[in-house]
Amino acid sequence: MRQETPRSFFKVVIYLFGFLLLWEWLKPLKVVTDTASLTYFIVFIALALTLSYFRIHYAITAFVKILFILYSLHGLYYMGSFFSPRWFREFSHDLWENLGLTLGREWPSLSFEYRSLLFFVLLWLMTYLIHYWLSVRKTILLFYVMTVTYVCLIDTFTVYEGDKSIIRVVIFGFLLMGLLALERLVQREQLLGSKMSRHRWIVPLTVMLGISSVVAFAAPKADPIWPDPVPYLQSFSEGAGGSGVNKIGYDTDDTKLGGPFVGDPTVIFNAEVTREHYWKIESKDLYTGKGWEQSISDDQQDPLTFDPGKKVPIPSPQSDEERDLESEKVMVERTYSHVAYPYGVETINGNENGYFSFNPIDEKVTSYKEPDETVKLEEYELSYRSPSYSQKKMKAANEEQEIMQVPEFVDRYTQLPDTIPQRVKDLAVEITAEEDNWYDKVRAIEQYFSKEAYVYDQFDVPVPEEEQDYVDQFLFETRRGYCDNFSTSMVVLVRSLGIPARWAKGYTEGEYSRQVDSTYKLYEVSNNNAHSWVEVFFPEVGWVPFEPTVGFSNNVSYQYDIDIPDSDNNEVPIPEQKETPKQPLQPEEDTASSGDGFSLSKLWDDITSFIADNWGKIVMGTILLIIMGIALFLVRRRWMPYVLILYYRRKSSDDVFSEAYLSLMKQLERYGLKMDDGQTLRGYSRYIDQFFGTREMTSLTNNYERVLYGQSPTKEDWAKMRELWENLIKRTTG
Structure with a gap:
């Protein structure tokens, strides 16, 4: 007791x-x-x-x-x-x-x-x-x-x-x-x-x-290294829109910007392209202090229609006919009626039984089957000439040029709400104080955000208070946000200087998938690639895209045609360097590639691209494999005998019986029948036979002792003992 x-x-x-x-x-x-x-x-x-x-x-x-x-x-x-x-x-x-x-x-x-x-x-x-x-x-x-x-x-x-x-x-x-x-x-x-x-x-x-x-x-606690998963999961539930958490992707409603958003890897379309570029969908011109609207309703101006393969009626003050006409193919995963197109688009094919409509207000292209019925395209092709913008003409732009004498145009694209704080306008003047032309002022504003260490953030982004301006909050209080914060702020700063600007939206170039052939590359564009940027108007040049968002580059091509005064050394001007995009675009071709198109550089880029695109699955797969390995190790007593049986059935050497007997001893130990210190083989064999109620271990031990004390093992020994050995080792799986 x-x-x-x-x-x-x-x-x-x-x-x-x-x-x-x-x-x-x-x-x-x-x-x-x-x-x-x-x-x-x-x-x-x-x-x-x-x-x-x-x-x-x-x-x-x-x-x-x-x-x-x-x-x-x-x-x-x-x-x-x-x-x-x-x-x-x-x-x-x-x-x-x-x-x-x-x-x-x-x-x-x-x-x-x-x-x-x-x-x-x-x-x-x-x-x-x-x-x-x-x-x-x-x-x-x-x-x-x-x-x-x-x-x-x-x-x-x-x-x-x-x-x-x-x-x-x-x-x-x-x-x-x-x-x-x-x-x-x-x-x-x-x-x-x-x-x-x-x-x-x-x-x-x-x-x-x-x-x-x-x-x-x-002890002090480290900050979390992963974003909070709750907003992402809650975004799938009904009514999640009221929570202030947005889901990234293209949306027509931009009246209330701000607040965090969660990623969405849903693929929208795949595109076979010759070069990386942004995909534009529409632009907006009326800033309200909280978001963007259109200053002109759709019923105030008739849309322009055009047939597939015909010239897209997008106005362009100048055309660069010297640049090659390029064609691209878009395969849509999530069908929609609007068309995403590159700058310089000329023709669109894919709606052969219908027509296309171009809205001159927001420059949105929509596919129609009948006058009042839109059609969702699953695939379309387009041709375009990649534009190249003259720096000389942009630097020469000023408010005295002809288009700037049209009040309707100037008022529309320099509009700012009366509630815009004065410190926003003062900041625009301060940023551009050392510049003497429109182009350099716009570039100074574009580069301001990266110089002043503004932070790109998708999660810790507040919604403006009722009396608070969206741009003012970003510029002077939070100094962190995503593309909508950066692009809207740049438009407001540029407009504060009297320079026409508007807000554009669509998708970035997407994620590189693979090389289709020697000319085309396949890019995957998902909701995560939804983006907004800035367009600034320069007379004699047109609307020029700019990218203020930290970490992004829109691959704009400039003509370096500025007049350089003669000098004795006749130095050639160095073209202005552009930001290098952080996301991997096109893998460099290995110059030493073989005739069939294979190259070590391409193979390495494909591997790194695959890992970057699937790192989550790789990590989860590795964890699952580790867990499965640990589980198999913990239950090895149950499956190891069958592996040993198959292994020793294939062996035919003379010492196979000795090896098999020692393997049996290890398996019995895994089963929990461990041989005690000082215990003899015969005593241990009797203990095993008593435990299982057989005579198999004693017979195997007697034969092993004869081998151990001088008798050379033979194949015949193993043939006689194999059945006893298999019967006994199978008993340890229970």
Whole structure:
């Protein structure tokens, strides 16, 4: 009895920690559900674990649990005496109706009484599993991991604060795992009495866990390295738009800009292109202080229609006929009626049974089948001449040129709301104070954001207050944002100087996929490539795109035709360098490529591109492989014998029997039948045969000893012993 008392005490402690872990599952229910009281559920858990601890007969246990569940349901939902048959008739009727609703999968119609009954049944199953893990398997790791995951998810996606709960779970879980490890050791090694003093195990475990918990709680915490997944997941739910979290992608409504957005890798279209360029969809001209609208409604100006293959009626003050006409093909994944096109587009094909419409207000091209019916194209081709903008003409632009004498045009593209703060206009003057022409002023504003270390950020981006200007907030307060912040701010700054500008939107060049042939490259354009930029008007040149967003480059081509005064050394002017885009565009061709188009450089670029595009899948796949490897290693006792059987069936050397016998010894050790120190082979073989109830190990050992003490092994020895060896090693898989 003196030995049983401490064992009983530690078993009670083990069940107590199991109860505390399961209790942590119930605590969030009062916060995230309409559950008013958890008392009945907590008492039920304690009752079930107590009955399991004392190993009460299952019939008595079931009767007691059912009686307590009925008593709890009566106390929660019914009036009167528990012994009154009236409430039981009502409960039986409700149970019958809810069973029908369950079979009909009408979940919202289930009564609260029935839901509580189901929850009691769930707790019944959970307590049985806890008892099984604690008393039979003596391991609680799976339930511990499930508890930590549950608390983390509840803390992340609900209002429940799980900070204290996760600390309790860690402490209870590690103490419980330590106690169970001790119990497994005592049981396996049969350590009784003076051979094992439990406090020598428990005290160091408790001290170590307590110190590490205090240190971990008090130590400084690093900031999270991954973005919060909640906005991304919530963006898929209905009504997510009201949360202030946007989902990246093309959208026609730009009246309220600001706030964070979540990425969306959904592919919109694939394009076979000859060079990288932006894909334009539309432009907007009216800045409201909160976002963008059109100053002219669609019904105020008739759209221009054109047939497939005909000239697109996009106005251009100058045409560069010297540049080659290039053609590209667009394969649409998410069909839409508008057309994404490059600058300099001339013709569009793909709507052979209809026509195209060009809106001169926003420069949007739409495909039509009938006068009032749009058509969504799955594929179209277009031709264009990549524009090259004259620096000489842009530097010569000024307010005295002909187009600048048209009030309607100037008012439309230099418009600013009356509420724009004066400090925004003052900043524009300050940035361009040292420049004497439109082009240099625009370039100074374009480069201002990178020089002043503005930050590109998709998540920590606030929404302007009701009386706050969107641009003013970005320029002077947050100084962080994404393309909409940068592009809108540049348009406002340029307009503050009286220079016509507008807001353009569409997609960047996308992600490089592969080389189609010697001419074309395939690019993948997704919602993540949705983008906005700036267009500035220069008389005699037209609308010129500019890219103020930090980390982006729109691949604009300039004519370096500025007059340079003669000098003695006749130095050739160095063309202005453009920003190098951060995203990989076209992989460089290896000059030493073979005749069939293969090159080491291209192969390396394909590999790096594949890794960049699929790094998440690669990481997850690697983790899964590691987990599978660990799982296979942990259960190797079950599958290793079959591998050994196949391996030794193929071997035909003379010493195959000796190798097979030693492999059998290792497998028996993995099974838990380890040979004790000082034990002889014959004594060990008798122990094995006694354990399995056979004579196979003795026969194998006798033959092995003859080999061990001088008799040369032969193939015939293995042929005679192989069946015994296979029968015995298969027994270790159970």
